[in-house]
Amino acid sequence: MSAIHHPPAEAEALLADGTTAVIRALVPADRDAVRDLLAARMSEAGRRLRFLGATRRDPLPAADRLCGGTRPDLLALGAWVGEELVGEADCELTAADGRTAELSLAVAEAWHHRGVATPLVERLVQAARERGVTAFEADTLTGNRTVHKPFSDLGLPVHRRLARGGIRVRVSLDESDEHSLQAVDRRGGTADLAGLAALLRPRSVAVVGASRRPGSVGHTVLRKIREGGFTGALWAVNPYAGRIGGEIAYPGLAELPGTPELAVLAVPPAVVPGVARACGAAGVRALVVLASRLDADQARELMYACRRHGMRLVGPNSFGIAQTAPGVRLDAEFGGVVPLPGTAGVAVQSGGVGIALLERLAWLGIGVSSFVSLGDKYDVSGNDLLQWWESDGCTDLALLHVESFGSPRAFSSTARRVSRTLPVLTVDAGRSAAGRRGAASHTAAAATPTVTREALFRQTGITATRSVAELVDTAALLYAQPLPAERGAVAVLSNAGGIGILAADACAEAGLTLPTLPADLAAALAEVLPAGASAVNPVDTTAEVGPAELRAAIDLLARSDAVDALLLCLVPTALTSCRAEEPVRALLDGPARRTIPLAAVLVSQEAPICYLTCADGGLLPSYTDPDAAAHALAHARERARWLAEPPSPLAEPDTVDTAAARRLVDTFLADHPRGGRLDPSTTADLLDCYNLPMSASIMAVDEYETVLAAQSLSRLGHDGAIVLKAYRPESARSPAQDAVRTGLRGDAQVRAAYRELADRPGARMAGAVVQPMAAPGLELLAGVVQDPVFGPLVVLGLGGTAADHPDARSARLVPLTERDLAGMLTDLPGTPLPPGRSGSPPPGLPGLRQVLAGLSRMAADLPQLAEADLNPLIARPDGLLCVDARIRLEPRPSFDPYLRRPHAPATTPEARQP
Structure with a gap:
């Protein structure tokens, strides 16, 4: 366990009965409360279980030890309800391997079976992981299952073996995964309810x-x-x-x-x-x-x-x-x-x-x-x-x-589950460009608040509308109509060509498709409609259509396999003897109403949206604006698509070395307590921990080393060429164009380029990064940025000069699933990846999946990762290569995805002093 620089942050937890407890590190002022808990508020049997084996101690010395101040080998937390200490959990580093800690747990007798131990252990696990602990161990009596339950509740495996007349329990903290997060979510949900x-x-x-x-x-x-x-x-x-x-x-x-x-x-x-x-x-x-x-x-x-x-x-x-x-x-x-x-x-x-x-x-x-x-x-x-x-x-x-979202990861997990059983609709507020924050890299510049919220809604299946009116429009459709097929093929039927064209445009702009109707369907429509009607899509019945003809046409379209949704647009005319809504009601009394979603656009109705009630009690949403109806249908189609996709496993890179990555981060922050940008060599080492494809590079400190490095790397470069980049530690961004020299061949060109870069006014060059020149290909960027509310976000977009356009990007919140990876690879706005040669896969796709999975795992493993910017990534049919990377670390605690975040502090009005 590395030295404890800061105690774990105070956190709230809901107990199993709904009571709120505050969990925080024990401080010297807590000695009397801990002594009272251990000496007076536990039964004799409870003390025997608590102080068994290696943890057997008298209550008074134990209280002094737990509240004696910060120690690098001890972590002790207390759970408080008001001013009452209801439980305590601690772990002490053992001397054997430096990665295992001895666990002890105590809960007041009156608070047994109220869910105190599980949130205490949950916070202790998180804090111990931050300090490098990989396993908890504890001795317990053979019949004691109390120690096991909190870990089972957290989805952590408990391994048992006989030892010293009892049971030796070992819990591996490295074995947690999405299953454990789901267990935490279930436990928190029970307490919430x-x-x-x-x-x-x-x-x-x-x-x-x-x-x-x-x-x-x-x-x-x-x-x-x-x-x-x-x-x-x-x-x-x-x-x-x-x-x-x-x-x-x-x-x-x-x-x-x-x-x-x-x-x-x-x-x-x-x-x-x-x-x-x-x-x-x-x-x-x-x-x-x-x-x-x-x-x-x-x-x-x-x-x-x-x-x-x-x-x-x-x-x-x-x-x-x-x-x-x-x-x-x-x-x-x-x-x-x-x-x-x-x-x-x-x-x-x-x-x-x-x-x-x-x-x-x-x-x-x-x-x-x-x-x-x-x-x-x-x-x-x-x-x-x-x-x-x-x-x-x-x-x-x-x-x-x-x-705002107090606990985005908990919200995401809950919404992802709930959206499977019922539609969840929201208004996506705060989308404006004014919400964009300044950033030190292209990755961060692309991660606007809009991008982050869109990622949350996309990954959870939430239907995000842009206004209250659109929310109500969509809710009205989902409340009363079935979902369309994922294809989203819409047929528009109108008795006036102008309104039909407007509706078709609205559907296309909302992302829906208006397919050409099959020949047999078009012929059938022509037989039932008046002369002069158009049986293409949109279908124009002409103003002379009668109720019977209209019902017949609607029935044909609703029963066709070529149509997934029907939008009926009517205007009142003096040529028909019925009001526009009457044939609609008559239609909906048949079985067609139950097979595909139907919506009406009746421009003559007074309200922007209302329901038409059918004889059998069915409801048809009716809008005055084709745009409103089209957006509602588009949201319904997106929900159908999301439901059609099965749950997806987490995306994992082929190989990872989390322990080495954490050691690298700890070493860097020990030398740079305020954080900062990694040098090129350390950047390459960190990327290598997650098998991320960084171009071969050598950091040279002077002209002589630069020439030697160029000689050793020239055989790897495209046409034997070398790239030289000035290294300036204070620069947070990728090197500007005037700090990079490409296509260098031979010692003379390398020397000249180095001297030119070093002699620039104000250059303050600390050396040069030498790389083989990469072959041309599609330039992409990929990276991670920490959102202060939502946590880490993985971003994929166009690289090179196109990276200055943040709209050309796709993003997902960590951790990524396999479905997230597929979505990022296919929905990159405005620039689908070009196909490979001779029917081969798109360039770099296998490598790109590895990059995104590696970035997701790196962000999940390393809360100190403030920003990672891989730009450009060169994608070619033969693979993917990162030719420039920037990584910035900050000293920060682990991002607790389920930590309750109240608006106001839960401490006493007089702030506690640790």
């Missing part, structure tokens, strides 16, 4: 700050809960009112006839922390805070009250929640409409967006299973709601509007 039950299925609710004044927030929420028919106990809390709207008002929580599971706080920001503390002391399990604009101290105190008492929190700056299940019927929000009961789950971060969504869904008649206005999202997040909807048994459509 336990904590959300009091929020979304409460048996009692108190409105604190209920007001007598009609129109106020507190009065409105109380009235809506009462009028909504809440099935549980409802209490109003107001110290200045005896009755509110016919309800008894209680002066405080202590005077209530029972303990509310959920409290809705409609009080000013200044009193929110005090009310939260009172709620916690009274035993409330969940809060909804409606107040906005809490200052930093108020936020910190609110969070501390919630963490101390294990309360889940929605808000602040929320406008409420709703749960329409018959056994609950809770409408605790102050929006202008009453959510209809139904099967759409809705979670929003913006109050305005939430109000608009509820209004539009109610107008369409789409009911809601549960609604949560997340507000400032201090605790409950979109990830929590996805897990709730996945398991509540009544949600089949999820609508999200989130502006």
Whole structure:
């Protein structure tokens, strides 16, 4: 275990019963709490199990050892619920191999079977990995399974053998993979659901700050809960009112006839922390805070009250929640409409967006299973709601509007799973170029916030729309119609040529295809349509079409194997005796309605979107704008494509040497505590750990070494030519064109080039990198950049001069799956890879897969990898070669993909001092 420079970051964890614990490193001030845990709050049997074999120690000396300050061979963590230490886990480096640590674990007797040990061990595993530990060992009694369960919960294999009259347990920390991440995800999901039950299925609710004044927030929420028919106990809390709207008002929580599971706080920001503390002391399990604009101290105190008492929190700056299940019927929000009961789950971060969504869904008649206005999202997040909807048994459509992601990897894992069972739709906010940040390389320049979010949505199967209107348009289609086939072949049928052409253009621009109709289908259409009709796609029926003819044409198209979706565009005319929507309703009473998705464009209807109801109760979404209908169909086609792809394994490079890579990183950061860019030789060594194809190169410190290097490498160069690059350590970017000389042959040209580069004003050249000149080919770039929110991102794009165009790139979040690799190789915008010669594979594809897989693994292994830029990569039919690479490291802790990230700190108002 290398020296511990910083203690592990404080983190929150949900226990199995939904209680929130804070896990942090033990410090000297914790001695009394640790002594109390080990000496008084564990049974004799528990102490025997805890202090068995190598870890057998008296409680008091053990507490002094664990809290004695930072030691390079000891890591000790405590789990706190409020001010109570409920568990401790530590590992101490053994002298045998320097990579194995002895594990000890203790949980207070009163907290057994509440899920304390697993999150403690999870954080200990992460922190130990950062310090080079590859295995935990522990001695336990033969019948003790307690040590095994946390590791099983984390997906880590436990190996057992008899030793010294008991069992010697060994856990390999290097054997974790996506399976272990899924295990962590499942464990976290179980805890999340336990904590959300009091929020979304409460048996009692108190409105604190209920007001007598009609129109106020507190009065409105109380009235809506009462009028909504809440099935549980409802209490109003107001110290200045005896009755509110016919309800008894209680002066405080202590005077209530029972303990509310959920409290809705409609009080000013200044009193929110005090009310939260009172709620916690009274035993409330969940809060909804409606107040906005809490200052930093108020936020910190609110969070501390919630963490101390294990309360889940929605808000602040929320406008409420709703749960329409018959056994609950809770409408605790102050929006202008009453959510209809139904099967759409809705979670929003913006109050305005939430109000608009509820209004539009109610107008369409789409009911809601549960609604949560997340507000400032201090605790409950979109990830929590996805897990709730996945398991509540009544949600089949999820609508999200989130502006930030507290735990992107957890969100990604959950969304990837949930999207398999129900559509998840979101509004992709924050796409503008103004969100792009400065970058030190082409890779980072390509990794804009838009690219990162697109990667997240693409990998998880989330349907990302560009506006609230488009979200509702798409939800209306997915709610009422089947998905099309992945092919996405659309037929447009109209009774006016102009609207049909507009619809065809809209479909093409949305990425859909309008195939030429088969000859037999075109002939059949010509037989049923009026004279002069056009049976191509789009199909123009002419304005003279009658209801029977229109129904016959629609039925032919809907039953054809050549069509995956049908867009029906109608305008009212004086030539037909029926309204435009009447033949549509008649059509949908047949079996064709159930085979492919149908959408209508009725330019005469008043609302932008509505439903046409059929005789059998079926719903047909009808739009006024062809663009809206086309985008909804395109989103449905993309969902069908995503569902058609089977789950994919992680992409792994052919060979890796993670241990060598970590040693290289540790050595560099020991010499450069603030981080920096690797020199060319170290860069090549790191790339070699992941089998990444770097061109042969020699770092030369002067003219003499440069000439010798050129002589040794010339036989490898294209036509015997050499490339010379000036090395300037302070340069973060790849060498500028004026710092590179290509096509050099012979000692004289090499000497002249070196002197020219060295003599440039302000050059400060520390040497030269000598490489054989690569044969020409397609120039690509590939790299990794660390997003501060989402973690590492792998980017693939055009290299060379084209790298200055960030739109010519494809990106995915780490870790990449095999499907991600295939997608990156095929969806590179605007520049498909050219085919190889004589039917051979595209140039460099096998090598490119290896590069992307290696970069993904390197980013996952090395949290200190701030940026990697391989540009250009020369792709040729005979393989792939990187001729220039830049790698930058930063001292940073491991990126914990499942770490809960509250908006406000969970510590006490007085910051703890380690």
